[in-house]
Amino acid sequence: MGVSVADLEDLVRPVAEAMGLELVEVTFAREQGRRVLRITLDREGGLDLDTIAQASERIGRRLDLEGFQAGPYALEVSSPGIERPLRRPEDFARRVGEKVKVKTVRPVDGARTLTGTIVEAGDEDVRIATERGVTTVPYGDISSARTVFEWGGKR
Numbered sequence: 001m002g003v004s005v006a007d008l009e010d011l012v013r014p015v016a017e018a019m020g021l022e023l024v025e026v027t028f029a030r031e032q033g034r035r036v037l038r039i040t041l042d043r044e045g046g047l048d049l050d051t052i053a054q055a056s057e058r059i060g061r062r063l064d065l066e067g068f069q070a071g072p073y074a075l076e077v078s079s080p081g082i083e084r085p086l087r088r089p090e091d092f093a094r095r096v097g098e099k100v101k102v103k104t105v106r107p108v109d110g111a112r113t114l115t116g117t118i119v120e121a122g123d124e125d126v127r128i129a130t131e132r133g134v135t136t137v138p139y140g141d142i143s144s145a146r147t148v149f150e151w152g153g154k155r
Helices: 005-018 047-063 089-094
Strands: 024-031 035-044 073-078 099-108 111-121 125-130 132-140 140-149
Touching: 005 024, 005 035, 005 047, 035 047, 047 073, 089 111, 099 125, 099 132, 111 132
Parallel strands: 035 073
Antiparallel strands: 024 035, 099 111, 099 140, 111 125, 125 132
């Protein structure tokens, strides 16, 4: 495809920030025979459809101006929804006290998937309280992580 996700993030982030939005995630992958560039944006209080449409137009224009030519592709701009991906230490730090599901590249305490509550998020690792106790997971061992929505909330 010729362009990295990091390059795409560098192109998209200034557009998002100029609109007062946070760039949550950029993915560029082949899905059902077509290439899809998926941009996930957010802000406190969430996004409405007008904001998503405006962001999509501005991002598309920026990619065109920068000469992004990866052949035919679909641009999809969305908000993260209820369950939000966590990638950077600051993402974890903002979610202390929330329930998360973390997948690791190698087993941690005998499992590659941990579900629990973030107790603490430092610069190098995150501490998650699971049914088995508190587990420390280095960020480098995390392949994916997201918040978990619980219907009915805390009682």
